[in-house]
Amino acid sequence: xxxxxxxxxxxxxxxxxxxxxxxxxxxxxxxxxxxxxxxxxxxxxxxxxxxxxxxxxxxxxxxxxxxxxxxxxxxxxxxxxxxxxxxxxxxxxxxxxxxxxxxxxxxxxxxxxxxxxxxxxxxxxxxxxxxxxxxxxxxxxxxxxxxxxxxxxxxxxxxxxxxxxxxxxxxxxxxxxxxxxxxxxxxxxxxxxxxxxxxxxxxxxxxxxxxxxxxxxxxxxxxxxxxxxxxxxxxxxxxxxxxxxxxxxxxxxxxxxxxxxxxxxxxxxx
Amino acid sequence: xxxxxxxxxxxxxxxxxxxxxxxxxxxxxxxxxxxxxxxxxxxxxxxxxxxxxxxxxxxxxxxxxxxxxxxxxxxxxxxxxxxxxxxxxxxxxxxxxxxxxxxxxxxxxxxxxxxxxxxxxxxxxxxxxxxxxxxxxxxxxxxxxxxxxxxxxxxxxxxxxxxxxxxxxxxxxxxxxxxxxxxxxxxxxxxxxxxxxxxxxxxxxxxxxxxxxxxxxxxxxxxxxxxxxxxxxxxxxxxxxxxxxxxxxxxxxxxxxxxxxxxxxxxxxxxxxxxxxxxxxxxxxxxxxxxxxxxxxxxxxxxxxxxx
Numbered sequence: 001x002x003x004x005x006x007x008x009x010x011x012x013x014x015x016x017x018x019x020x021x022x023x024x025x026x027x028x029x030x031x032x033x034x035x036x037x038x039x040x041x042x043x044x045x046x047x048x049x050x051x052x053x054x055x056x057x058x059x060x061x062x063x064x065x066x067x068x069x070x071x072x073x074x075x076x077x078x079x080x081x082x083x084x085x086x087x088x089x090x091x092x093x094x095x096x097x098x099x100x101x102x103x104x105x106x107x108x109x110x111x112x113x114x115x116x117x118x119x120x121x122x123x124x125x126x127x128x129x130x131x132x133x134x135x136x137x138x139x140x141x142x143x144x145x146x147x148x149x150x151x152x153x154x155x156x157x158x159x160x161x162x163x164x165x166x167x168x169x170x171x172x173x174x175x176x177x178x179x180x181x182x183x184x185x186x187x188x189x190x191x192x193x194x195x196x197x198x199x200x201x202x203x204x205x206x207x208x209x210x211x212x213x214x215x216x217x218x219x220x221x222x223x224x225x226x227x228x229x230x231x232x233x234x235x236x237x238x239x240x241x242x243x244x245x246x247x248x249x250x251x252x253x254x255x256x257x258x259x260x261x262x263x264x265x266x267x268x269x270x
Numbered sequence: 271x272x273x274x275x276x277x278x279x280x281x282x283x284x285x286x287x288x289x290x291x292x293x294x295x296x297x298x299x300x301x302x303x304x305x306x307x308x309x310x311x312x313x314x315x316x317x318x319x320x321x322x323x324x325x326x327x328x329x330x331x332x333x334x335x336x337x338x339x340x341x342x343x344x345x346x347x348x349x350x351x352x353x354x355x356x357x358x359x360x361x362x363x364x365x366x367x368x369x370x371x372x373x374x375x376x377x378x379x380x381x382x383x384x385x386x387x388x389x390x391x392x393x394x395x396x397x398x399x400x401x402x403x404x405x406x407x408x409x410x411x412x413x414x415x416x417x418x419x420x421x422x423x424x425x426x427x428x429x430x431x432x433x434x435x436x437x438x439x440x441x442x443x444x445x446x447x448x449x450x451x452x453x454x455x456x457x458x459x460x461x462x463x464x465x466x467x468x469x470x471x472x473x474x475x476x477x478x479x480x481x482x483x484x485x486x487x488x489x490x491x492x493x494x495x496x497x498x499x500x501x502x503x504x505x506x507x508x509x510x511x512x513x514x515x516x517x518x519x520x521x522x523x524x525x526x527x528x529x530x531x532x533x534x535x536x537x538x539x540x541x542x543x544x545x546x547x548x549x550x551x552x553x554x555x556x557x558x559x560x561x562x563x564x565x566x567x568x569x570x571x572x573x574x575x576x577x578x
Contacts, residue, residue: 003334004385005347005422006376016373020359020366027361027402117355121418124321125374126347263324267284 005126013127017135021109022143028112034104035143039097039151046090047158053083054162077166084166087159091176092223094152098188099216102144106195107208109136114203123262133196133260137253140192141185148184175238186245191215193252200259271298274426274457275320280329282315289315291480293329297426302448302458304472304488306465308575311479313461314354317428320459321351334425347375350419351428356411360404364395364414367403368421375422382421389417392450394443409440416447426457433464445471465567475567477574484574492565495573497523498539499563502532502546505556515553519545533563 008016025031058066063078066085113119122132159171170176194215198208222241275297282290289312297303307313318324320333322342331338334348358367365386372382390396393413398406403414412432419427429448433441448458448471462468468475469488476485484491504512507530516525516532521542524535532550536542543560550557 003348003423003425004375004377004381005424007343007347008374008376013374016370020362020370023366024359024361116360117353117357118359119357120323120353120355121351121357121371121415122374123323124346124349124351124353125371126343126376127374128343266318266323 007126010131013131014135014138017127017132018139018142021136021139024112025105025108025139025143028108031104031108035101035147038100039147042090042093042097043151043155046087046093046155047162049086049090050083050159050163050167053079053086053167054164058082077164080164080166083164084170087163087167087170088176089223090155091152091171091179092219094148094155095179095183095187095219095223096216097148097151098144098184099191099219100213101147102140102188103191103195103212103215104209105140105143106136106192107199107205107212109140110196110199111203111205111208114199119265123265129260129262129265130257133257136196137189137192140195141188144188144191145185148188149180152180175235178238182242183245186242186249187219189249190245190252193249193256197252197256197259200256200264271300273297274299274335275331275333275459277320277331278329280316280319280331281327282312282319282324283327288480290319290326293481295476295482295485297457297459298473299425299457300452300455301473302452302460302471304468304475305459305461305478306463306468306475306571306575307478313478314430316478317351317430317459317461321349321428322346323351347422348424349426349428350422350424352412352416352419352430352432354430356415358403358411358414358418361402363400364390364403364406365399367414368418371418372421377422385421385423389421392447393417409436412436413440413443416444420447420451424456426459427451428459428461430461431463432460433462433467441467465571469567477571479575488567488570491570491574492567495570496565497535497537499533499535499565500539500543500546501528501561501563502534502550503530503558503560504532504550505558508532508555512550512553512555515549516546519549522546 025035057079062082066078066082113122123129156171159167163171191212195208195212198211202208202211273296275295277293277295280290280293280295281288293316305313305316315324319326319338320331322333322338322345325339333345336344336348338345359370362370368386368389369382372385377385387396390399393416395410395413395417398410403411406414412435416429416432419429432444432448436444445467448460451458458471460468460472472488474485474487475491477483486494502508502516508527513525513527513532516522516534519542521536521538522534523537524533526533534543534546539562547557547560
């Protein structure tokens with residue numbers, strides 16, 4: 001008596017799990033909303049702020065405050081400088097998208113399976129837990145990265161149309177393009193694996209989101225420091241941040257991999 | 271029949287709790303093997319061990335020709351498991367659920383589709399294949415979960431309480447399915463609390479509480495524990511002296527009163543029962559009828575597992 005089963009190609013397994021995750025996510029209106037809403041809000045607010053700054057010249061008081069907060073822009077045309085600052089500020093908010101969106105997807109992915117008791121049949125198939133973890137990570141990360149990149153592209157287009165030369169220079173600065181291309185995937189992976197790690201320990205989506213939400217704090221902090229001129233992200237610090245994120249990614253993935261063991265999932269996860 | 275599953279001193283401990291202890295077991299190819307025991311006896315843990323979902327603390331096992339611990343992936347490919355909860359993806363259709371698992375089990379797209387159709391038809395769910403599983407009744411979900419466990423034609427299929435909570439019609443479909451699997455020469459490892467079902471379906475039964483207490487065919491278990499029992503119905507009712515007379519008959523191993531009848535146990539009823547009838551008639555009893563008394567598997571279970 002023979003079985004039809006064979007060991008499926010690893011890529012096929014990862015692809016199948018990813019597609020299933022996406023189908024499941026698309027059927028969850030709350031999750032779709034929480035994926036689309038943050039980028040949409042940031043995008044609308046960002047474009048709106050640049051447009052308003054282009055239409056309404058800053059007052060002398062605003063300019064004084066701007067020069068005090070950002071000595072680097074002294075000497076520039078105030079209107080240009082304001083638009084440049086606003087455009088840059090919203091670019092920093094774009095870096096929040098890869099921390100918030102994939103976190104939610106990853107949390108739903110694990111806690112959802114725990115609640116529905118779907119993990120045991122999945123683990124009974126001839127798949128490796130590393131493949132499942134990878135598939136879940138990719139299923140959460142890919143939409144977040146794509147959504148961020150699309151939002152950035154729209155923002156870039158809108159600022160080019162509406163903003164001043166300083167604003168366009170700010171959003172097309174090579175450092176920011178590199179940040180979007182390199183930092184966004186790194187932040188996304190960090191957020192995803194953190195979400196998975198937290199989800200192995202708690203059963204409530206809201207609690208997991210609250211704990212995972214702490215990941216945005218350093219990003220906001222760095223952003224505020226940079227906008228206010230207290231920290232200048234140059235090439236060295238950019239590279240250092242990227243390496244730091246890479247190390248964090250590896251560390252959190254390793255911890256998630258430790259928690260995501262077949263026996264742990266079946267015997268200890270509650 | 272060859273042995274398709276063998277364990278030797280298989281043990282599983284969780285911290286200080288021993289869930290399975292020194293389990294020695296052999297299951298033959300093509301049999302329906304009943305695995306019975308009280309709640310908390312370690313049945314689910316045993317199933318998880320045998321499906322290579324968790325690792326044993328000590329001991330060895332060979333499942334479908336593969337060694338537990340060194341060929342776990344092959345074991346999982348060779349077995350199917352129905353878990354306590356159906357665990358289906360409720361937002362997805364019945365068809366998508368099965369196609370997904372068929373893919374995980376390495377079935378190519380064409381085979382996956384044909385197997386999905388085969389099992390959905392077998393379970394009477396083909397007409398509702400495009401509907402989300404969330405809209406299904408509990409019985410339909412259970413049938414879906416069984417189809418999922420069988421879609422890759424495993425050599426051994428482990429079923430944990432397959433008919434619990436099902437209506438009679440759905441339960442019958444599941445029992446017919448088990449009979450069909452057995453007819454194909456596959457092995458069914460059945461965990462159940464439904465003793466009537468185990469009696470009807472199983473070739474052999476193991477009573478289990480952390481380890482095997484007793485293992486045999488249902489008929490042999492009855493005979494071993496109760497011998498052959500015969501009911502002698504006396505009208506209007508048996509008197510104490512009738513019982514005394516019966517107990518004195520050579521070959522009677524036990525006799526007691528039960529609901530207006532005398533229940534007589536012996537090793538050779540063909541020889542002993544005529545003697546009992548003669549003794550009763552001689553004592554003035556009106557013997558209305560004599561019938562073979564079937565001991566229920568529940569009686570056997572209680573005697574073995576609960577020690578009653």
